[in-house]
Structures are given as C-alpha cells and as structure tokens.
Amino acid sequence: MVQQAAPEVLICEVGPRDGLQNEPETLPTAVKRELVERLVRTGLRRIEITSFVSPRWIPQLADGEALAASLARPDGVVYSALVPNARGYERFSGVGGLGVAAVFASASETHNRKNVNRSIAAQLEEIRLVSERAHADGVRVRAYVSTVCGCPYEGEVALRAVVELAERLLDLGADEISLGDTIGIGHPRQVRELVAAVAAEIPLDRVALHMHDTYGRALANVQAGYEAGVRAFDASLGGLGGCPYAPGASGNVATEDVLDLFERAGVRTGVELDALVDTTQWLQDEILRRPLPGRVFRARLGARRGAAECAPGGAGDAE
Amino acid sequence: MVQQAAPEVLICEVGPRDGLQNEPETLPTAVKRELVERLVRTGLRRIEITSFVSPRWIPQLADGEALAASLARPDGVVYSALVPNARGYERFSGVGGLGVAAVFASASETHNRKNVNRSIAAQLEEIRLVSERAHADGVRVRAYVSTVCGCPYEGEVALRAVVELAERLLDLGADEISLGDTIGIGHPRQVRELVAAVAAEIPLDRVALHMHDTYGRALANVQAGYEAGVRAFDASLGGLGGCPYAPGASGNVATEDVLDLFERAGVRTGVELDALVDTTQWLQDEILRRPLPGRVFRARLGARRGAAECAPGGAGDAE
Numbered sequence: 001m002v003q004q005a006a007p008e009v010l011i012c013e014v015g016p017r018d019g020l021q022n023e024p025e026t027l028p029t030a031v032k033r034e035l036v037e038r039l040v041r042t043g044l045r046r047i048e049i050t051s052f053v054s055p056r057w058i059p060q061l062a063d064g065e066a067l068a069a070s071l072a073r074p075d076g077v078v079y080s081a082l083v084p085n086a087r088g089y090e091r092f093s094g095v096g097g098l099g100v101a102a103v104f105a106s107a108s109e110t111h112n113r114k115n116v117n118r119s120i121a122a123q124l125e126e127i128r129l130v131s132e133r134a135h136a137d138g139v140r141v142r143a144y145v146s147t148v149c150g151c152p153y154e155g156e157v158a159l160r161a162v163v164e165l166a167e168r169l170l171d172l173g174a175d176e177i178s179l180g181d182t183i184g185i186g187h188p189r190q191v192r193e194l195v196a197a198v199a200a201e202i203p204l205d206r207v208a209l210h211m212h213d214t215y216g217r218a219l220a221n222v223q224a225g226y227e228a229g230v231r232a233f234d235a236s237l238g239g240l241g242g243c244p245y246a247p248g249a250s251g252n253v254a255t256e257d258v259l260d261l262f263e264r265a266g267v268r269t270g271v272e273l274d275a276l277v278d279t280t281q282w283l284q285d286e287i288l289r290r291p292l293p294g295r296v297f298r299a300r301l302g303a304r305r306g307a308a309e310c311a312p313g314g315a316g317d318a319e
Numbered sequence: 320m321v322q323q324a325a326p327e328v329l330i331c332e333v334g335p336r337d338g339l340q341n342e343p344e345t346l347p348t349a350v351k352r353e354l355v356e357r358l359v360r361t362g363l364r365r366i367e368i369t370s371f372v373s374p375r376w377i378p379q380l381a382d383g384e385a386l387a388a389s390l391a392r393p394d395g396v397v398y399s400a401l402v403p404n405a406r407g408y409e410r411f412s413g414v415g416g417l418g419v420a421a422v423f424a425s426a427s428e429t430h431n432r433k434n435v436n437r438s439i440a441a442q443l444e445e446i447r448l449v450s451e452r453a454h455a456d457g458v459r460v461r462a463y464v465s466t467v468c469g470c471p472y473e474g475e476v477a478l479r480a481v482v483e484l485a486e487r488l489l490d491l492g493a494d495e496i497s498l499g500d501t502i503g504i505g506h507p508r509q510v511r512e513l514v515a516a517v518a519a520e521i522p523l524d525r526v527a528l529h530m531h532d533t534y535g536r537a538l539a540n541v542q543a544g545y546e547a548g549v550r551a552f553d554a555s556l557g558g559l560g561g562c563p564y565a566p567g568a569s570g571n572v573a574t575e576d577v578l579d580l581f582e583r584a585g586v587r588t589g590v591e592l593d594a595l596v597d598t599t600q601w602l603q604d605e606i607l608r609r610p611l612p613g614r615v616f617r618a619r620l621g622a623r624r625g626a627a628e629c630a631p632g633g634a635g636d637a638e
Contacts, residue, residue: 216580217579
C-alpha cells in the first residue's frame with residue numbers, strides 16, 4: 001500500500017463513550033465491540049471506548065472492563081476511557097492496554113459541583129492521584145475541561161477561569177486538554193478568543209476542541225478553532241449523543257460532518273469518510289433503528305441512492 | 320416604544336417560498352397567510368411569500384395570487400416572490416404591492432438547463448424583460464445565482480463564472496444578488512474567496528448569501544460570509560425546505576440558527592428570536608405535524624421546558 005501523507009488533524013472519536021452515555025439504550029457488549037472495530041477500520045486512531053464512572057450514573061457503559069478486554073489492540077490505535085477519580089482508575093488499570101485515561105473538571109464551580117458533587121479543588125486532587133498512577137503505568141492523561149464557552153448554571157464563564165484550569169491540569173500531569181463547549185453555546189469569535197487565550201499559556205499541540213451542536217454552531221466553532229491553530233477535534237459518529245434530558249436536541253458534533261468540513265478544504269484527516277458513513281448507517285439502521293442527527297452521512301447515503309438535487313425553479317419552463 | 324438601533328444584518332425569510340416549495344404538503348392559503356403574518360410579527364422585514372413558477376412544477380405554491388392578495392402590506396415589510404420569466408411577471412404584477420421580483424439563473428450551464436430547460440443566455444434575456452417591466456412598475460429586482468459553490472452536474476463551478484454572471488445580472492437591472500450554495504457543498508474558506516471575488520466587482524451592500532445545510536456547513540459559511548463583509552442572509556424558519564428527492568436531507572439553513580449565531584456575537588438582527596421560535600413550533604406541531612431540522616428552535620423549546628444540561632460525568636460521585 002502506498003504510504004499516505006500524515007493526517008493534518010487528529011479526530012478523536014468519542015461516540016462509544018460520549019455518544020452512548022447520552023443515549024437511552026444500553027447496547028450489548030458484543031455490539032459495542034463491533035462498533036469499535038468498525039471505527040478502527042475507518043482509519044480513526046483515537047477512540048474513546050467507555051467510561052469508568054459508576055454504573056449507577058452511567059448504566060449504558062457498565063460493561064467497560066468487559067468491552068475493553070474484548071478488543072484487540074491494533075497498532076497505531078489509541079483507546080481512551082473516562083476516569084472520574086482514583087477508584088475509577090483502579091478499574092481502568094485493571095483492564096490494561098488502554099492508552100489514555102481521560103479525567104474531567106469544569107471551568108464553572110457550580111457545574112463541577114452539580115456534575116460530580118465536589119468542588120473543583122477536590123476534583124483536582126483526584127486528578128492529581130489519577131495522573132500519578134497513570135504515568136507510573138505509562139498511560140497518558142487527557143483532561144476534559146467542561147463549560148468553556150458558558151455554563152447552564154452560572155451563565156458566562158470567564159476566559160481566565162478556563163485558561164487557569166487548563167494550566168493547573170497540565171501542572172497536575174495532564175498530557176492533553178480537551179476544551180468542551182458542554183452546552184453548545186459558543187460562537188466562532190468566542191472560540192477564536194478562547195483558543196488565543198489558551199495558546200498564550202499552553203502549546204496548542206496539547207489542545208483539542210470538543211464542540212457541541214446544540215445550537216447548530218459546532219462546525220462553525222470547529223472552523224474557528226482550526227483557523228486559530230487547533231489540530232485535534234472530538235466528534236461522535238452520526239452525531240450520536242443527544243442530551244437525554246432534551247429529546248431531539250443535538251449534542252455531540254457528527255464525525256462525518258467534521259471530516260467533510262476538513263476534506264473539502266483539502267485538510268488531510270486520515271479517515272475514510274465513506275467507511276464511516278457505512279458504520280453510521282449500520283448503527284442507525286440495524287442497531288438503534290432511529291435517526292441520527294448528522295448531516296453528512298445522511299447526504300452521502302442520499303447521494304448513493306442517486307437522489308437529485310433541488311433547485312429554485314423546479315424542472316422545466318414556467319408559464 | 321423606545322426606538323431601537325438599526326439592525327446590522329438583514330435576514331431574508333424564504334420559508335414560505337423556498338421552504339414550502341421543497342416540502343411535500345400543499346398548505347391551504349389561509350395557513351400560508353397566517354404563517355406570513357406571524358413572521359411579520361417577529362420583526363422580519365424581508366419575506367419571500369410565494370413563487371410564480373408554473374403550478375405544474377410547484378403545485379405547493381399554485382395559490383400565489385390569492386395569498387398575495389390576502390396579505391396586508393405593513394409598513395417597513397417587503398414581500399418578494401419568485402418570477403421565472405416574463406409570463407411569471409405578468410402574474411406578479413397583477414397582484415400589486417409586492418416590492419421585489421426575484422429572478423434566478425445558474426452559474427452552471429448544465430444546472431440552468433436542467434432546472435429551467437434553457438441556456439443561461441436565454442435565461443438572461445427573460446431576466447432583462449422582467450427587470451424592465453419591474454422597474455417601470457417601481458418594483459425592485461433580486462437575482463438569485465445558483466450553484467455558486469458547486470454544481471450537482473458539473474462539479475466545480477469557476478469563481479469567475481459566478482462573478483461574471485452576477486455582474487451581468489446587475490447590468491440587466493438586478494438591484495440585489497443572492498448567491499446560492501444550491502447543494503450546500505461550500506466550505507468557509509471557499510465562501511470567503513467567493514465573497515472577496517464578488518466584492519472586487521460589486522458593492523457588497525447589494526449581495527446576500529443563501530446557504531444550504533446539506534452537509535451541516537451553512538452556519539460556518541454564513542459566519543465566513545459575514546467576516547468577509549456580507550450583511551444579508553437568506554434563511555427559512557425551522558430549516559423548512561428539505562430536498563424532496565432526498566428525504567431527511569437538510570436544505571435551507573434555519574432562520575433561528577442564523578439569528579442566534581448573530582445575537583450571541585452581539586450583532587443586531589431586528590428579529591425577535593423567541594417570537595420566531597413560537598412560529599416555528601406552531602408550524603411544526605400544529606400544521607406539519609412532523610419534526611423540522613433546525614437546532615436553535617428545538618434547543619429553545621427544550622430550555623423552556625426546563626431541560627437540564629448534559630455533562631461528562633453524570634451526576635454524583637463515581638465509585
């Protein structure tokens with residue numbers, strides 16, 4: 001096989017974790033395994049496969065150990081899993097072969113407390129413990145920062161709060177930061193300013209953007225982040241992962257939509273978009289049996305069926 | 320009432336025309352009338368109410384004369400209608416009180432022929448006739464340019480073809496140009512280059528962007544167009560107007576999504592977003608009784624119901 005030029009952006013596929021944890025169904029472990037294997041075959045190289053948050057809160061992902069144990073470890077593919085605290089890390093490390101432990105903290109104190117019932121300071125203490133153990137095991141640490149563009153409780157979140165938290169997380173041992181617009185409220189100029197502020201303190205090659213499409217702005221925000229220098233973006237196949245509290249409201253940005261945005265602009269992603277479309281179609285039509293919100297996979301499937309394009313006048317002469 | 324500062328962007332609402340012509344239902348004239356009246360009450364000042372393309376092709380809008388005759392003409396509101404040729408203009412002028420006749424031509428020869436069964440040159444001759452009559456009647460002319468970012472038949476469309484056609488349309492009497500990404504394939508850098516090329520020949524205050532969301536990029540493209548200097552944008556409430564040939568594929572960008580993009584960035588639109596959300600909810604729930612694709616109206620309705628926000632860890636401590 002001809003060696004292809006290296007990808008210019010890194011797409012971190014979070015569907016099996018951030019997607020499934022926000023969907024009502026609990027898929028069998030074997031189905032999750034097939035999903036991850038299909039995703040690997042598309043060329044995706046970073047896949048978040050599960051969460052070690054307590055099954056009391058995330059029953060959909062209670063089978064994290066079993067899933068992780070069932071997966072092959074293909075060369076060049078890095079699996080990550082969400083790790084909420086030191087106890088969660090015990091579960092993570094019990095599995096073995098997972099390359100990235102993903103911790104999280106909110107830039108908003110209220111949101112952090114509502115989300116995990118502790119202060120940011122206490123959260124950082126857990127993260128310190130997890131990082132120490134992870135590094136001792138040769139595992140990398142990703143730190144999600146939530147509410148970077150706004151908080152459902154506090155409203156505006158100061159840029160300074162985001163930057164300081166990101167710096168603190170790196171000090172505690174995080175190898176990479178994923179900046180999350182948890183409620184999808186960010187807009188492009190805001191994302192540009194956020195990235196610039198972060199870039200002043202942290203090398204951008206350690207920063208990913210995790211945009212939500214609640215208000216339809218995820219791709220516009222990805223574009224702004226890319227123009228500001230970010231080269232890693234989280235996404236979920238088909239846009240899997242609408243918020244369970246607002247049925248029909250979209251959450252995660254669809255991986256195909258992000259891929260096509262880059263491909264059209266000539267930016268190499270390293271992912272086979274058509275293969276991913278196949279995977280999303282399988283997930284939608286054979287497993288979930290309900291529509292996923294992504295735009296590109298639906299348009300691609302329509303094009304395969306030979307759907308014609310619409311035009312203002314309709315066919316033929318008007319009289 | 321305190322006088323508000325003037326809007327900074329003009330939103331051209333095309334739902335009653337470009338939306339309804341691409342939906343399967345034919346709504347009664349009384350319902351269309353109520354739709355337009357509700358839209359007027361939101362503060363929208365440019366509304367495309369119907370099309371005088373032959374009912375043979377667009378049966379959904381066969382009642383153009385009756386609808387137009389039934390509408391009041393509120394101060395400050397401009398109604399437009401699609402006019403395919405000189406005969407269509409006879410119907411338009413028979414109504415009276417419509418401020419803008421909207422003609423159209425494709426930047427792609429193949430698309431023009433497939434769409435209206437004549438060459439661009441022949442189309443321009445019709446447009447010349449329409450413009451002469453319209454101006455004699457004190458009516459303004461808007462010219463839609465289709466396939467500005469790509470053609471379903473020819474693929475790439477040269478920037479030069481778009482610019483030259485836009486110039487020609489202005490020479491023939493068009494007062495404004497709406498650049499349409501008919502198949503939604505455009506991406507932000509491309510839109511930026513397109514607008515720059517057009518701006519070199521045409522004052523941007525005569526240019527609007529008509530973006531489609533087929534690949535989820537409409538808002539990213541609107542943002543790019545705004546940053547490049549465009550200040551008028553076409554949109555359709557709730558994203559009404561999916562392509563009839565590709566069920567579920569999205570077409571028109573949702574007006575609420577465009578409004579919220581601007582409002583969040585502090586750009587005045589002159590439109591009451593919540594009132595428009597109410598209108599879209601009415602249209603979706605009481606008239607069409609099926610989901611519309613827009614993001615913002617759905618998120619706003621969810622927020623009104625007090626839906627909580629999602630977060631990575633789930634509530635509570637993980638063990």
